[in-house]
Every structure is written in structure tokens, then in C-alpha cells.
Amino acid sequence: MIEVKIIGLEEDLNLKAEFSDNLLSFLQKNDIEVDANCGGNGVCGKCKVKVKGEVSDVKIKERDLLSKLELERGIRLACLTTIEGDIEVELISEGRSTLRILDEGDEDELHLEPLIQKDYLELEEPTLEDQASDWTRINREFDEELKVNLDILNKLPDILRNAEYNITVVRRNGQAIGIEPSDTTDFNYGLAFDIGTTTVVGYLLDLTTGEQVGKVAMANRQSDYGSDAISRVNHAIQGETGRNDLQDRIIKVINQIIVELIDKYQIEKERIYELVFVGNTIMNHLLLGLKADNVAKSPYVSVINEPQMVPANKLGIDLGQNASVTYLPNVASYVGSDIVAGLLTTRIDQSSDLKLLVDLGTNSEIVLGNQDRMIACAAAAGPAFEGAEIEFGMNGVEGAIEEVRINDELEISVIGNQPAKGICGSGIISLLAELLKKGIINKTGKVLSVEEMDDSVPQVIKDAIIEEGNNRKIILVNAKEAANGEPVTISQKDIRAIQLAQGAIKAGIKILMSELGVESKDISEVLIAGGFGNYIQPQDAVTIGVLPTSPEIKIKGIGNAAGSGAKAAILSQEKRKIAKEIAEKVDYLELSGRQDFQNEFMSSMSFEKFE
Known part of the structure; x- marks a missing residue:
């Protein structure tokens, strides 16, 4: 067996690999996060790791996607690297734990009427004159007859008598889903989840008052298999475990969010009764573990668009046995x-x-x-607006250029107010707008040469133009001021990728x-x-x-x-x-x-x- 040491985490890891293992697949199999926006297809150039030891030779694609300085430092693309002997791998990708995540939006007024209802009952104890069954004693307190399952009936006699007939009934759609001792009506919670392709946001809500108790946002760990939904579908249809890989990734994130909310707000997980999910159609399929193969190929047919109710524990979500999962309906395979x-x-x-x-x-x-x-x-x-397919493109994390303005100088705003590592989507949009307004690029997207620019273009921009064959570049941050010791640039090739995105x-x-x-x-x-x-x-x-x-x-x-x-x-x-x-x-x-x-x-x- 080959020894693989992983550094760059909170603690170093020592793992075992097989000869010829693909490095990215090996890291993913061991649940180690590496940015792989293209799903390991050798296109995005984001799965950068620093490698020492016996690995395959540098591929032509790597020479195209990595700078000379990066190659000299031992930086490799994990998806194009094969393990051939003992190695040390240093994780250097940006990671997604510090993603800037939008977790609030405009909200409409509503009439509070949750699906989960709780009723506190102080029941009369049985007597020789009133020998009604335990369930009848409960059921006659309601206007309509409740349904009940065998599991609840098995526990009912002990719950009633231990609680001296003071109980709370938990109802959903005319069904009793729980009988709880004493008055628990103040503890009725639900979770709303937005499952985004990049991020996941979970909201803890008090179903009695309608108030938002708290929220937690995290990166969607399915990104290990590609930044876009189609890359993930392609992984799901490869091999026996593909679909499980993706479902396991999202369930782990959901459970982690739940743990954080429970710990922070001191909520018993058994008092969370329902989860409502929204996401695009593919995210819904991957959450439920459904086959998404046909969504990705013509005529693009989903398994189901209508909402369903599923027991949370059936999906591996760590809540009480009464918790259920519902998702809102999709419109079609690509409008969720x-x-x-x-x-x-x-x-x-x-x-x-x-x-x-x-x-x-x-x-x-x-x-x-x-x-x-x-x-x-x-x-x-495509993912260009989100930083993929752009040489120095990155997610909206600390170190990303988020806004660019051109006056007499190049004015750059960086998330976290630190040296720039690259540029994220909002920075790309603002940069292109400024380049267009200042006459540095024309309406066809061409980066003009210094000779083609008029006198109104600031000299600082003209000085930042560099020629690399047919791929003219503009230096946004010089090597001395950049985080990684090499200049952050935007190139003609990058702009063409953005044009494809905005054109669509x-x-x-x-x-x-x-x-x-x-x-x-x-x-x-x-x-x-x-x-x-x-x-x-x-x-x-x-x-x-x-x-x-x-x-x-x-x-x-x-x-x-x-x-x-x-x-x-x-x-x-x-x-x-x-x-x-x-x-x-x-x-x-x-x-x-x-x-x-x-x-x-x-x-x-x-x-x-x-x-």
C-alpha cells in the first residue's frame, strides 16, 4: 500500500492508497474537500494541490491551466494526477467554509397555519362509569376523528398513565403523529431549507409563533463532484455508488446544519416535526436519491415534479421518528x-x-x-459568472475581488479586506462594465491594444496591459500585492467565457x-x-x-x-x-x-x- 500524508487541515492525516489511484477521486473518497468545479474533467483548473513525492508527469492540460510559477512550486491539478508512490499532499484550494452566503430575502405576509398542530389535553381518568378506550378518550376531544398508527397505540397506555392523563397530541393532516406527556405546545418547530447548487441555508422556525429562531448557512458539499448540476448528474450515473455519493454529501450538510441549530438554540431534536425543502429539480432528485439520468438528456424528463412527504429518518436525516420531509413542486426539469x-x-x-x-x-x-x-x-x-472557467476566478470567499472601479486609478474591493487571490462573479461583472465604459474593451469583447485606446484611458490601465500571444491580459493586482505572489489578471480568454454566459x-x-x-x-x-x-x-x-x-x-x-x-x-x-x-x-x-x-x-x- 502507498502512504499518503495530507496536510493543510486542522490535523494532518495519514492515509493508504493504491498504485495508480486518481488523486482527486482518492481525496473525495476520503471526504476531503477540494474545489472541483468541472467535476474532475480537467477543464476548470480549480482542484489545485501541492504535491511532493511520486506522482504522474505533468499533463499538457495542466501546463495550460497552471502558471509556470505554480508548476515550479509543485502545484498540480488533482483530477489529472495519478498516485505512483508515497506522497505528501498540501491542500491549498480556497475551500467553501468561508463562502459569502445570502441567507435572507424579501418576505410576503402570510396567515400562520402550519401543517403541524399541537393540542394540550387534560383528560378525565377512566372510571367504572366511563370505560372508554384510551384512544377514544383522546379522540372525542376533537371535531374530526383522528387517525393513529400502531406504534403510538402500543405506547399510549404508559404515556397516559405516567402523565396522569395530561398530554399533548401532535397532529398532521388529520393523523396523530405523536402523544407527548404534559404540555409541550410551546415546543413546536420546523426547518426550512434552500438547497442551492453552491450553498445550503437552513432556517429554524417556531411553528406556534411563526418566528424565525435562527439560521445556519453552509457550502453544498456536492460541489466536490462539480460546481454545476449536470456534472453531478454525470457522477451519479457513473458506477454503483455515484448516486449515493451525492445523496450522502447533502444529507451530511443538512445534519450538520441541524446540529448547529439545536446546539445553539437548545432545541430538542424530537420537537422538530417537519422540514420543507426547495431547490432546483436536480437538487431535489439528488436529495431524495432518485435517478436523475433522464433530466440531463433529451427530452429532459424528471422522475417527479409534484411534492411528496417522506419520513426524515428514511433519508438519513437525524431527527425524531415523527419528523417528515416535504419539498415544493418543480415546474420542469430545469425550473425547480x-x-x-x-x-x-x-x-x-x-x-x-x-x-x-x-x-x-x-x-x-x-x-x-x-x-x-x-x-x-x-x-x-455555465459557471463563468461564478468564477469557474476564469483563470483567476473563484467563489465569493475572502480574498476574492468583489468590485472594480476605474477612475484615475484602478480601485479594487476585496472580500475580507486582504490581499487578492482572484476575482468572483460580482467583481467580474463590475470589471467588465468599467472596461466597457472606459473604452478598454469594445462591444465585441475585444481587449484593445494600447495603440487602439484613446487618450481618455488612464495610464495606469495602459501600463497594466500585457501581451501573451493571442491572449491579451490586464493586470488587476501585481505580484507583490497579490496573496499568492503572482499577478491577478483578466484575459481575453476569460472575457470570451463571460460572453458565452451572458449571451445565453x-x-x-x-x-x-x-x-x-x-x-x-x-x-x-x-x-x-x-x-x-x-x-x-x-x-x-x-x-x-x-x-x-x-x-x-x-x-x-x-x-x-x-x-x-x-x-x-x-x-x-x-x-x-x-x-x-x-x-x-x-x-x-x-x-x-x-x-x-x-x-x-x-x-x-x-x-x-x-x-
Whole structure:
């Protein structure tokens, strides 16, 4: 067996490997986090580790994705490296524990009516004159006959007598799911979860008062198998354990969030009775352990879109035996319950004005409509906006450039106010907007040479231009000031990747507008949902042409609308009913096979204003 020492964690690990093990697969198998945005396909260049010892030779792809300085330091891409002898691996990827996570959003008013109800009963004890059964004694306290299972009936005699007939009945949908000694009506809790592709947010809610007790946000550990949903589906269909790998990853995150909430707020886990989940359709499938193969291939059919109720312990969620899991309905394979939750919060279906809801990301979901009709699509924008496919791209973690402004100097804002390691999505959007406004790139996305720039371009920018063959670059942070000792740059190649992403989103919006026969001026409001979308400056997105603009349009970030919708659903049965109606009302357009989408996509990659 080969010795593998892992350093860079809180404690060093000593592990055993087989000859020719792929390093990324080995690390994942041992539950060690490594950024692998492309799912180990050797494309993103993010699974960087520092390796000493006997490994395979550097691949051509690694020379393309790693700098000369990184290779000299022993940096390798784990997905392209094979273990050939004893090695030491130092973890240097950014990790996801410090992700900047958006966990709150706009919320709609609701009538508090949770599915879980608790009733305190002070029952009369049996007598010779009143020999009613234990269950009849309880059941006659209610207007309708409750259903009950055999497990509860087996425990009922002892519970009643030990509690001197003072008990609390826990009800759900006309079913008694628990009988508890004494008065526990003040302890009735539920959990709402937003399962994002990148992040997971859990909210602890008091179902009696409707108050949010607390929240915890964490990275989605499924990212070990790719930053986008399709990469994860591809892993799920490979080998016998693929699907289990992904389900286990998300369940571990959910359980970790639950433990933190229980410990922090001193809640008994047996007093949490329901969990409501929202997420995109693939996230729902992977949570439930369902086959997602057909979601990823034409004609893109999911196993189920309708909400189901599942015992929490059947999924491995560590709560009491009475806890259940429900998720909101999906619209289609690529427009999931997270968008339904967003619509539940924004109530576009009740608006007389035409509104556009956009969740910017790897799979950008878009809804356009009002009370008369809502139409949706998903634009496969790719992960460029989230930092993948960009040489110095990274998630929104400490050390990421989050905003760039160009005046007489290059003004850069870095998350955590520390030396820059790279640039995240919001930084990329603001940078491109500034480069366009200052005439450093043109509307085709070309980075101009110094000779092509006019005199208004600050000299500091001209000095930052470097030529590397056909891939012209702009230095954003020089080597001395950067965190890793090499300059942070944006290149012509990076900009082309962003153009592909923004072209897909812009084309998707145009197709929806065409389908409804409307123009930009007819849209009253653009609502930007999701974490990434809410950290960008809306005007920057308008400048580069990814969002429509006209004097009539208001652009508004609505925070984590998916999380707000999940909370509303667990607190209100009426909201769940409305969510089901919304999902049924939305018309879905599949863009992949449409010729008009291909034409719009080709014309949408320029940085022309979207008017």
C-alpha cells in the first residue's frame, strides 16, 4: 500500500492508497474537500494541490491551466494526477467554509397555519362509569376523528398513565403523529431549507409563533463532484455508488446544519416535526436519491415534479421518528421548486404589471409574466459568472475581488479586506462594465491594444496591459500585492467565457419576450434572485447588456427568495396550496432545441445594451 500524508487541515492525516489511484477521486473518497468545479474533467483548473513525492508527469492540460510559477512550486491539478508512490499532499484550494452566503430575502405576509398542530389535553381518568378506550378518550376531544398508527397505540397506555392523563397530541393532516406527556405546545418547530447548487441555508422556525429562531448557512458539499448540476448528474450515473455519493454529501450538510441549530438554540431534536425543502429539480432528485439520468438528456424528463412527504429518518436525516420531509413542486426539469418559492414570495402571478424574475447562475432560471400568463426557461449559462472557467476566478470567499472601479486609478474591493487571490462573479461583472465604459474593451469583447485606446484611458490601465500571444491580459493586482505572489489578471480568454454566459441569459430573456410579444419598455420590474445576483450592482449588468433596460424598468435584488418561499410554505398551508397552483400555471419553454434560441444566442454575446 502507498502512504499518503495530507496536510493543510486542522490535523494532518495519514492515509493508504493504491498504485495508480486518481488523486482527486482518492481525496473525495476520503471526504476531503477540494474545489472541483468541472467535476474532475480537467477543464476548470480549480482542484489545485501541492504535491511532493511520486506522482504522474505533468499533463499538457495542466501546463495550460497552471502558471509556470505554480508548476515550479509543485502545484498540480488533482483530477489529472495519478498516485505512483508515497506522497505528501498540501491542500491549498480556497475551500467553501468561508463562502459569502445570502441567507435572507424579501418576505410576503402570510396567515400562520402550519401543517403541524399541537393540542394540550387534560383528560378525565377512566372510571367504572366511563370505560372508554384510551384512544377514544383522546379522540372525542376533537371535531374530526383522528387517525393513529400502531406504534403510538402500543405506547399510549404508559404515556397516559405516567402523565396522569395530561398530554399533548401532535397532529398532521388529520393523523396523530405523536402523544407527548404534559404540555409541550410551546415546543413546536420546523426547518426550512434552500438547497442551492453552491450553498445550503437552513432556517429554524417556531411553528406556534411563526418566528424565525435562527439560521445556519453552509457550502453544498456536492460541489466536490462539480460546481454545476449536470456534472453531478454525470457522477451519479457513473458506477454503483455515484448516486449515493451525492445523496450522502447533502444529507451530511443538512445534519450538520441541524446540529448547529439545536446546539445553539437548545432545541430538542424530537420537537422538530417537519422540514420543507426547495431547490432546483436536480437538487431535489439528488436529495431524495432518485435517478436523475433522464433530466440531463433529451427530452429532459424528471422522475417527479409534484411534492411528496417522506419520513426524515428514511433519508438519513437525524431527527425524531415523527419528523417528515416535504419539498415544493418543480415546474420542469430545469425550473425547480426554488423558482416556485421565489414566485410565491414575489407573487408575480397576482401582478397586473409585467415582471421579469432572473436567478443568475450556472443554470439561470428566468420567468416573465403577470397574472395573465407566466412563462419560464432555463439558460445554461455555465459557471463563468461564478468564477469557474476564469483563470483567476473563484467563489465569493475572502480574498476574492468583489468590485472594480476605474477612475484615475484602478480601485479594487476585496472580500475580507486582504490581499487578492482572484476575482468572483460580482467583481467580474463590475470589471467588465468599467472596461466597457472606459473604452478598454469594445462591444465585441475585444481587449484593445494600447495603440487602439484613446487618450481618455488612464495610464495606469495602459501600463497594466500585457501581451501573451493571442491572449491579451490586464493586470488587476501585481505580484507583490497579490496573496499568492503572482499577478491577478483578466484575459481575453476569460472575457470570451463571460460572453458565452451572458449571451445565453440574454437570449433566454429575448425568447420569453418574443413568446409574449413584448418589448423591454413593457417590463415594469426586473427582480434579481439568488446569492450571486444580489451581490452585483444592477447597473453593471445593464451596462454589459445581460439585463434589459428602459426608463420604465425598475431593477431590484430580492435576496434569497427561495429561502423566503420555503419559510412561508412551512408556516402556512395556504402558501403550499398557492405554490402548487403557481407551478401548474407556469408555462415552460425548453430552449435547447429551438433554432430561434441559437440565432439569439449568437447575436447576444456582444456587450450591446439590451433595449
